[in-house]
Amino acid sequence: MAMRLITSHIVDSRNCESLKNGVIPSEKKYYGHFSIAMYRGTAYGLSSAPGTSGSWGKPFLAKNNYWQSEFYRQRNARNGQAKAAPSDGAASPLKLQDKVSIQKLSEELSVASPLEILNHALSMFGKDIAIAFSGAEDVALIEYAQLTGRPFRVFSLDTGRLNPETYRFFAEVEKHYDIQIEYTFPDASEVEALVRQKGLFSFYEDGHQECCSIRKVRPLKKMLKGLKAWITGQRHDQSPGTRANVPVIQLDPSFEGIEGGIGSLVKWNPLANVSGADIWNFLRTMDVPVNTLHSQGYVSIGCEPCTRPVLPGQHEREGRWWWEDATAKECGLHKGNLTNIDSVSTSNVVGDQAEEVDLFTNKNINAFSQADIEKLNALDKRDKSGIVVLYAPWCPFCQAMGSAYNEVADQLEGSDVFVGKFRADGDNKVYSQSELQLKSFPTILFFPKSTKKAIKYPSERRDVGSLLAFVRALK
Numbered sequence: 480m481a482m483r484l485i486t487s488h489i490v491d492s493r494n495c496e497s498l499k500n501g502v503i504p505s506e507k508k509y510y511g512h513f514s515i516a517m518y519r520g521t522a523y524g525l526s527s528a529p530g531t532s533g534s535w536g537k538p539f540l541a542k543n544n545y546w547q548s549e550f551y552r553q554r555n556a557r558n559g560q561a562k563a564a565p566s567d568g569a570a571s572p573l574k575l576q577d578k579v580s581i582q583k584l585s586e587e588l589s590v591a592s593p594l595e596i597l598n599h600a601l602s603m604f605g606k607d608i609a610i611a612f613s614g615a616e617d618v619a620l621i622e623y624a625q626l627t628g629r630p631f632r633v634f635s636l637d638t639g640r641l642n643p644e645t646y647r648f649f650a651e652v653e654k655h656y657d658i659q660i661e662y663t664f665p666d667a668s669e670v671e672a673l674v675r676q677k678g679l680f681s682f683y684e685d686g687h688q689e690c691c692s693i694r695k696v697r698p699l700k701k702m703l704k705g706l707k708a709w710i711t712g713q714r715h716d717q718s719p720g721t722r723a724n725v726p727v728i729q730l731d732p733s734f735e736g737i738e739g740g741i742g743s744l745v746k747w748n749p750l751a752n753v754s755g756a757d758i759w760n761f762l763r764t765m766d767v768p769v770n771t772l773h774s775q776g777y778v779s780i781g782c783e784p785c786t787r788p789v790l791p792g793q794h795e796r797e798g799r800w801w802w803e804d805a806t807a808k809e810c811g812l813h814k815g816n817l818t819n820i821d822s823v824s825t826s827n828v829v830g831d832q833a834e835e836v837d838l839f840t841n842k843n844i845n846a847f848s849q850a851d852i853e854k855l856n857a858l859d860k861r862d863k864s865g866i867v868v869l870y871a872p873w874c875p876f877c878q879a880m881g882s883a884y885n886e887v888a889d890q891l892e893g894s895d896v897f898v899g900k901f902r903a904d905g906d907n908k909v910y911s912q913s914e915l916q917l918k919s920f921p922t923i924l925f926f927p928k929s930t931k932k933a934i935k936y937p938s939e940r941r942d943v944g945s946l947l948a949f950v951r952a953l954k
């Protein structure tokens with residue numbers, strides 16, 4: 480391997496056998512010297528024989544992230560920006576803007592347990608990191624933090640519109656863990672202006688963004704501006720539309736930290752790969768206090784006017800802002816999860832050639848042209864009922880439902896329900912928005928046999944069972 484040394488610096492004498500295994504040496508054994516080098520974002524160790532210096536052996540991969548952090552600490556120290564070692568629980572020596580480092584760390588920790596991830600986060604950032612606690616099952620983060628034995632901070636956004644049960648739960652958590660939650664509050668003059676002008680429930684009329692922006696996003700922004708990293712309870716299974724690709728660690732795409740600018744804040748999502756069922760098993764096993772709203776059918780918990788219990792089998796996000804479009808249910812706290820569908824390129828350009836892979840290519844799925852779909856949409860009665868997905872091939876949410884939709888088509892083959900697809904981006908978008916209820920991709924429509932109006936699939940669940948249940952309920 481042709482490795483270019485970015486640094487070659489004798490840092491210490493440690494147990495090289497431990498280093499080779501990627502283990503942080505817990506004791507100093509003077510076997511020799513080693514140096515840390517970085518090559519394409521990966522840390523490598525170079526060891527020398529005991530009692531020698533300058534004659535380096537073969538580089539070996541320093542698997543543990545400690546060495547990557549140590550590299551930056553050494554480099555900063557030489558540049559006159561000495562900081563405490565991460566194991567001291569002080570600020571991270573990681574260069575936050577280094578996307579490659581974050582991605583690499585995220586990959587390395589992608590199979591780690593939440594406990595391991597929390598421990599890593601707290602050891603790297605010490606007092607410069609805090610857990611965002613919503614008052615729901617993300618109390619698991621606090622339990623995990625407690626289990627690490629490290630000091631930790633917790634903050635919550637008090638919007639002024641939470642359920643009484645949630646306030647009581649905050650107090651219970653403070654007592655149980657002997658912590659003080661750092662509450663944030665919205666700016667009083669902004670709330671006053673909104674409520675005086677539009678009333679207390681304007682979000683039911685013109686969407687939740689304005690109210691959330693005042694009561695949640697701005698206070699959050701202020702809080703994060705004093706941190707270098709934050710920890711959230713986001714999980715993939717919370718929202719197939721908006722959280723399906725949340726990594727374990729990322730540079731926050733929306734908010735800035737104490738050092739300023741996008742890229743200055745690290746966002747940790749230790750529960751990203753954990754299912755809701757596993758979180759609840761953990762909470763039960765560890766006898767963790769929970770919000771009493773859960774026993775009333777609430778799964779996801781937010782502000783009182785914008786959260787409702789869900790029915791058995793309903794997705795938890797269907798209990799939030801239920802009057803709005805299913806795929807846009809982010810309040811701004813995690814809006815970086817959302818892909819701006821209008822800004823995504825419609826093709827992957829290779830050289831001058833536009834290369835694009837179509838979706839839903841199953842032989843049992845009919846591809847509709849605009850003329851076909853206009854005709855179908857205009858009919859008062861149809862020979863057969865059918866389901867049609869409005870899609871765009873570049874949309875990651877459409878891509879994610881590809882295999883489920885193909886299987887639905889296979890299962891409905893030969894039945895009295897047809898399965899179709901209509902590419903609704905580009906020139907077809909305006910028509911689809913005005914006539915086919917398109918708000919975001921994918922939109923799934925059921926065209927009944929006996930009535931004219933197409934029925935929009937209302938759920939974010941796009942698995943085979945849910946889609947078939949929708950079809951069977953209407954056909």
Ligand code: SF4
Pocket residue numbers: 638640682686687688690691692694695781782783784785810
């Ligand atoms: Fe306002 Fe509802 Fe958002 Fe709470 S969740 S801040 S009440 S819009």
